[in-house]
Structures are given as C-alpha cells and as structure tokens.
Amino acid sequence: MNRVIDSRFFDQPGFPVLYCAWAEVFDKNEKGADVLEPNHALARLSEAADQVKSEESLSPEALATLERVACLYARDMPLQLVMEAEEALYA
Amino acid sequence: MTTRQQQILSAIVEQYAEVAAPVGSSLLAKVFGVSSATIRAEMAELEHLGYIMQPHTSAGRVPTDKGYRLYVNNLGKEEETPSENRGERALTARVSGGGLPERTIRNAVDTLVELTHNLGLATIGPQLYMSGLSNLFGQPEFMSGAQVQQVARLLDNLEPWLYEAAPNQPLNVYIGQENPIGRSAGCSLIISRFRSSYSDHSYIGVLGPTRQSYRDVMTLVRHAGEALEGALYE
Numbered sequence: 198m199n200r201v202i203d204s205r206f207f208d209q210p211g212f213p214v215l216y217c218a219w220a221e222v223f224d225k226n227e228k229g230a231d232v233l234e235p236n237h238a239l240a241r242l243s244e245a246a247d248q249v250k251s252e253e254s255l256s257p258e259a260l261a262t263l264e265r266v267a268c269l270y271a272r273d274m275p276l277q278l279v280m281e282a283e284e285a286l287y288a
Numbered sequence: 289m290t291t292r293q294q295q296i297l298s299a300i301v302e303q304y305a306e307v308a309a310p311v312g313s314s315l316l317a318k319v320f321g322v323s324s325a326t327i328r329a330e331m332a333e334l335e336h337l338g339y340i341m342q343p344h345t346s347a348g349r350v351p352t353d354k355g356y357r358l359y360v361n362n363l364g365k366e367e368e369t370p371s372e373n374r375g376e377r378a379l380t381a382r383v384s385g386g387g388l389p390e391r392t393i394r395n396a397v398d399t400l401v402e403l404t405h406n407l408g409l410a411t412i413g414p415q416l417y418m419s420g421l422s423n424l425f426g427q428p429e430f431m432s433g434a435q436v437q438q439v440a441r442l443l444d445n446l447e448p449w450l451y452e453a454a455p456n457q458p459l460n461v462y463i464g465q466e467n468p469i470g471r472s473a474g475c476s477l478i479i480s481r482f483r484s485s486y487s488d489h490s491y492i493g494v495l496g497p498t499r500q501s502y503r504d505v506m507t508l509v510r511h512a513g514e515a516l517e518g519a520l521y522e
Contacts, residue, residue, distance in 0.1 A: 235421035
C-alpha cells in the first residue's frame, strides 16, 4: 500500500522541532515499551515548545496548532517513514 | 432514575469508551429495541439530571464525571466473576515469574500499560515508577501541547499526594474533577493499595482519560494489587 504524506507542515517554522520531540515521546523499544521515561518525555516536550517560542514569532494559537499536529503526525507517522518519504522526494 | 435510564447510561459510557465519539440515539435505539424518540426522551432526562452532556460539535451525548461516578458505583455492586480473564492471567504470570520485588512491580506496571493503554504507575519503596506516557498522548483527549503542562503538573503532584493521602481502600477510583492531583486535567486515577516488603501502603494503578473501560481497567488494577501482595507480602 502506498502512503501519501502531506509534508507542508514540515515547512512551517518550528514544526520540525516539535515533531522530533513528539516522535521521541512515541518512540518504542524492541519490547514495545516507550523509550523515554515519562518525566524525561515531558521535559523534552517542554524544551521543544520553549525553543520554538523563543525562536519563532508565533501566536499562542499558531503554536498550539503546530503542537497538536506535531503530536498527531508523530503518533501516526513514525520518524522512519518521514525519512523514507523525504528521501523519495529528493531522490 | 429508572432501570432503563441506568442501562442507557451504562451503554453510553461503554460505547463512548470504545469509539471515542459521542453516542447517538439511533445506535441506542437498535441496542434497546425501542424507537429513537423513546431513547431521545430518556437521554434528555439523563442530561437534565447531569449524567450526560452534549458536546458543541455533535448531536450525540457523552458521559459527565457524575455519570461515570454512578456507573462505577454500580459496577461495585456487581458480583465478581470467579474465573480469571486473559488479562488477569497475564498479570498473574508476569508477577509470579518476576524475581526481585522491584522487577516484579515493574513487570506488573508494564503489563497494566499493555493491557489498559494508560499510563501505568506504582510505588517501589520511596520511588514512583511510571511507564507508558505515550499511551496518554495517543488518546484524542490529550492530543494538544496545552495538555503537556497539565499532565506534567499532575505527575509532579502524584508522588507527594500518594504519601500524604495514603488512600486506604483496596481499589480507589478518582474520576475527572474528583482527581485530587489535577482536577482540570480530564484524567481518571485508578489505584490499588497492596502490602509489600516495602510498605503496607504500596500502590499500583493507571492514569488515563476519564473515557475508560472502567469495568476492565478496575478489574485489572485490583488484580494487579492482589497478585503483588500475594507475591511480595510475607
């Protein structure tokens, strides 16, 4: 089955930072358990949000939308899949 | 409240837990074998009594914290089934083959995470072990950055609260606004107290959205506590 990725969000300022943080939160080990412990995961998400807030001129609403979509993408679209898609796009 | 209204409330709680979408009258009409108009009248009464509500975005209804509470209280009146279900058997196996107490408790938490798709937690001496945060953020209710701060505060408060409040029932269920460590986080905390070599007030349980399969989750959490006490308390 071919999967189509809407990559437009990855062009939004700050989105890749948020996506990477959420991807780490959803990352699983070989046993299917979370790689990051809960406290580390929460700290990682806060750091990413703080970084985007300080580096980009985003309204709180825009940041909230990016965070929501980053969470959704990371949950349903593993990092590996995104990398494969990017490779295919730029091959 | 009539028996049929209680049955409709139970159906709404269970259906909503399963599909994460507001429950409509047409589905319930099929389940109960009555007309949609009859169900709508019963749902209007349940809404008037504060047990269900209508989200702005849907014609269907979802349970309120008060509705969940009534449902959970009614579950407590049901007789327990004597035989272990598959999840309970898995917990028993993971606990009995656990080895050291710390490993055994971690195994029980990890099994609860797998079975309930919630955040799992347990006290191991003075430490709080947690696992499965991604399950929480995988739920539609928690898919926002704003929830991150709320959940972080909630988890910060959890450990000191457990030691201060020391809930004493074998099974303790805190639903939504009842949750003493984060009333606005939209979470339910379901914990079992058990005795271990660490403490007579050791805890294992789960934290998840108020939209839960309470019957299954409560059974598993209670069983986890009992299995750990059987394995770790002399």
